Amino acid sequence: MKKVYFKTFGCRTNQFDTQVMISKLKDFELTMNEEEADVIMVNSCTVTNGADVSVRAYINGQSRKNPNAKVILAGCGSHSKGESLFEDKKVFGVIGHSEKEKINEILKFNDKPFYQIGDLEHIDSTIVEEFVGKSRAFIKIQEGCDFRCSYCIIPSVRGNARSHKEDDILLQIEKLASNGFGEFILTGTNVGSYGQDQNSSMAKLLKRMSMIRGVRRIRIGSLEPIQIDDEFKELLSEPWMAKHLHIALQHTSDKMLKIMNRRNEFHTDIKLLEEIAQKGYGIGTDYIVGHPGEDENVWSEAIERVKVLPLTHVHSFSYSKRDNTASATMKPEIKGNIAKERHRELTALIKAKNLNFRNLHNQNLEVLIEQGRNGIYHGYDQYFNKVEVTSHENLTSNWIMIEKADVKNDKNMAIYN
Numbered sequence: 082m083k084k085v086y087f088k089t090f091g092c093r094t095n096q097f098d099t100q101v102m103i104s105k106l107k108d109f110e111l112t113m114n115e116e117e118a119d120v121i122m123v124n125s126c127t128v129t130n131g132a133d134v135s136v137r138a139y140i141n142g143q144s145r146k147n148p149n150a151k152v153i154l155a156g157c158g159s160h161s162k163g164e165s166l167f168e169d170k171k172v173f174g175v176i177g178h179s180e181k182e183k184i185n186e187i188l189k190f191n192d193k194p195f196y197q198i199g200d201l202e203h204i205d206s207t208i209v210e211e212f213v214g215k216s217r218a219f220i221k222i223q224e225g226c227d228f229r230c231s232y233c234i235i236p237s238v239r240g241n242a243r244s245h246k247e248d249d250i251l252l253q254i255e256k257l258a259s260n261g262f263g264e265f266i267l268t269g270t271n272v273g274s275y276g277q278d279q280n281s282s283m284a285k286l287l288k289r290m291s292m293i294r295g296v297r298r299i300r301i302g303s304l305e306p307i308q309i310d311d312e313f314k315e316l317l318s319e320p321w322m323a324k325h326l327h328i329a330l331q332h333t334s335d336k337m338l339k340i341m342n343r344r345n346e347f348h349t350d351i352k353l354l355e356e357i358a359q360k361g362y363g364i365g366t367d368y369i370v371g372h373p374g375e376d377e378n379v380w381s382e383a384i385e386r387v388k389v390l391p392l393t394h395v396h397s398f399s400y401s402k403r404d405n406t407a408s409a410t411m412k413p414e415i416k417g418n419i420a421k422e423r424h425r426e427l428t429a430l431i432k433a434k435n436l437n438f439r440n441l442h443n444q445n446l447e448v449l450i451e452q453g454r455n456g457i458y459h460g461y462d463q464y465f466n467k468v469e470v471t472s473h474e475n476l477t478s479n480w481i482m483i484e485k486a487d488v489k490n491d492k493n494m495a496i497y498n
């Protein structure tokens with residue numbers, strides 16, 4: 082049997098896509114050693130120019146180190162750089178997202194170079210799960226995005242939003258729950274758009290999920306502010322909802338939100354976040370600093386606005402250019418060192434807010450332990466805060482209740498006997 086090695090770049094969605102391909106390889110052997118591979122599948126990322134450079138460097142490196150292996154390009158990069166890499170004979174083959182599930186046949190029957198880009202409307206029939214320990218599962222419920230944020234290439238390489246069928250997802254969850262999985266994390270490219278093409282919605286899916294025996298806690302990877310409707314808000318007090326939402330704001334200046342072609346605005350974002358925080362939720366967000374146009378005045382207003390938001394977690398990114406996006410040609414650009422400083426300022430501010438939140442929410446913590454050894458275990462509570470637990474028992478994959486945690490600078494700590 083020929084051996085296939087997978088090299089995955091980029092986000093969790095790409096990790097899922099690699100799993101889809103692996104699950105379909107019937108006539109090949111999977112190898113973890115690229116040097117013995119006959120085929121090297123490069124599941125690429127193209128989110129920034131830097132990501133393209135890393136993929137190209139890897140491909141070039143493989144043709145030197147491993148000249149007999151066939152290098153096949155898959156993933157988002159196949160839709161942006163596939164054609165040129167194929168024409169330059171840097172790769173033996175290119176497959177687009179819609180072709181993943183045919184990987185076994187493609188590899189088996191193609192002994193000549195091939196360029197099989199497919200379409201961007203397909204949704205895989207394989208619903209992939211990924212497990213952390215034995216009780217937490219990530220489920221990819223949708224693909225693609227209908228938004229057109231000016232800095233983002235994703236819609237042109239992953240297509241518009243489309244959802245997996247509700248019944249298929251529920252069946253999968255039922256199976257996992259009966260095998261002991263209690264926490265489910267819903268993910269996708271734009272998770273909150275779930276259901277719009279299925280006559281369903283995130284709220285409807287959640288309600289049906291919650292009725293499955295064994296489902297104890299549900300998290301949602303990320304939501305856009307405009308996707309949080311009344312039907313969803315009605316679920317916020319349900320015991321099975323993790324008390325943490327990740328709501329992607331990306332910025333707090335209306336000028337920047339407009340430049341970024343976002344659909345949210347600060348005056349509605351603040352109302353929404355306050356309403357959710359009042360229900361006892363921790364709230365995380367994504368935030369891009371250093372996008373063109375973010376001058377000193379804009380930034381000072383933006384950071385003042387962050388101060389009043391009830392945020393507890395942040396994924397802050399320094400803007401990184403992506404060719405073929407509207408932002409790539411925008412001026413004035415912001416210097417890298419300034420963006421770095423803003424990133425530092427923002428993360429320090431949210432860290433302080435998180436500490437404050439944990440001081441107020443350090444009791445009755447429901448912690449799912451993910452891993453640990455030598456008597457020290459780690460997991461997350463319902464607010465998505467990290468808890469370090471000392472115990473003589475083996476707690477891995479257990480749910481435990483911490484009556485009161487000791488709040489430290491970067492995590493909560495507790496003793497469990």
Ligand code: SF4
Pocket residue numbers: 226227228229230233234235236270271
């Ligand atoms: S919501 Fe915006 S940033 Fe997110 S994938 Fe869609 S276009 Fe890109």
